[in-house]
Amino acid sequence: SLDDQQAVPSKDVFDTQHFSIHQMSAELANLKVQAHTLAVDIGHFTGKHANSPLFIDHFSTCLVVTPNSIQCKALQLQTECSTIEGDCTFTYDPLMPMAAFKDHVHITACFNNVFVTAEELAVFVPYFKRHKTTYTLRGALDGKLNDLRIKDLQLGFGKQGSHFEGRLNLQGLPDLQEAIFDMELQQGVLHTQDLLPYLDEKHYKMIEKF
Numbered sequence: 090s091l092d093d094q095q096a097v098p099s100k101d102v103f104d105t106q107h108f109s110i111h112q113m114s115a116e117l118a119n120l121k122v123q124a125h126t127l128a129v130d131i132g133h134f135t136g137k138h139a140n141s142p143l144f145i146d147h148f149s150t151c152l153v154v155t156p157n158s159i160q161c162k163a164l165q166l167q168t169e170c171s172t173i174e175g176d177c178t179f180t181y182d183p184l185m186p187m188a189a190f191k192d193h194v195h196i197t198a199c200f201n202n203v204f205v206t207a208e209e210l211a212v213f214v215p216y217f218k219r220h221k222t223t224y225t226l227r228g229a230l231d232g233k234l235n236d237l238r239i240k241d242l243q244l245g246f247g248k249q250g251s252h253f254e255g256r257l258n259l260q261g262l263p264d265l266q267e268a269i270f271d272m273e274l275q276q277g278v279l280h281t282q283d284l285l286p287y288l289d290e291k292h293y294k295m296i297e298k299f
Contacts (some may be wrong), residue, residue, distance in 0.1 A: 109139035127154045141212045143168060156183045170223075175200035177230075179243040191234040216265040220286055222247055234262050246283060253277025253293065272286050 114134040121128045134148040146169065151162040158180045169189040177198035185193050206219035227240040237259045247250035255275040261268035 094122065108137040109128045112137045122267050128152065138212060143203045143209060143212050157181060159231065168209060172201040173205070173207040181277050189228070193233065195233055196230055196237070199228075201227055202228070203227065214263055214265060222283075222286075225252075236260050237262060246282060249280035251277075251283040253279060 113134070115134045116132040118130045118132055119128070128150050131148065131150050131152055131178055136145045136148075137143070138145075145166065147165065149165040149219075150164040153160040153162070157180060160178045162176050164173065164175055164177060175198060177200075179194050179196055179197065181194045196212065203226040204223065206223050207217040210224075211217040223246070225245040226243065228239045228244075230237055230239050232238045239257045240256075242257050243252070243254050244257075253274050254277055255273045256275075258271040260271075287297070
């Protein structure tokens with residue numbers, strides 16, 4: 090649980106300063122503590138997000154924690170509608186306040202199987218409340234939350250089956266409405282009806298003609 094009593098709760102973006110998991114159950118193995126490093130295999134973990142219907146049906150990983158990093162190898166996360174598989178590492182200044190997460194935590198990750206629904210994404214990024222679709226993703230992430238680079242990207246979305254491969258730079262997360270996208274497409278198929286929900290009115294009218 091994270092609860093910064095001095096921070097004002099945020100409703101527009103993921104609130105890193107007020108976050109709780111309830112009804113937790115875990116199966117752990119191979120716990121090792123050496124110097125300032127803790128390692129443990131999480132074979133099975135379940136829990137419920139405190140402020141939403143989101144329930145973690147399964148979470149497993151080989152977890153390594155040091156004073157300035159958290160590493161998750163062979164990560165598997167399953168909820169009612171979504172699946173995430175891959176490896177990720179978070180590095181940070183141990184004296185960093187949680188309010189500085191998006192600016193100071195460096196993320197390195199490789200996801201080989203991601204299937205998520207907009208409904209469940211909206212728990213963390215309210216922008217997705219307006220969408221009714223699913224996303225598939227593969228790729229390697231590097232950077233901070235507010236300045237992310239994704240290479241070897243494979244992204245699929247929409248009822249018409251839009252998909253593309255390439256690279257993507259994102260600045261401004263977690264506020265997607267203000268984020269800046271720099272995208273290089275190598276190949277793919279983008280259907281007009283899949284794109285329209287993400288465009289403002291001016292671009293919507295232009296694209297709708299196709």
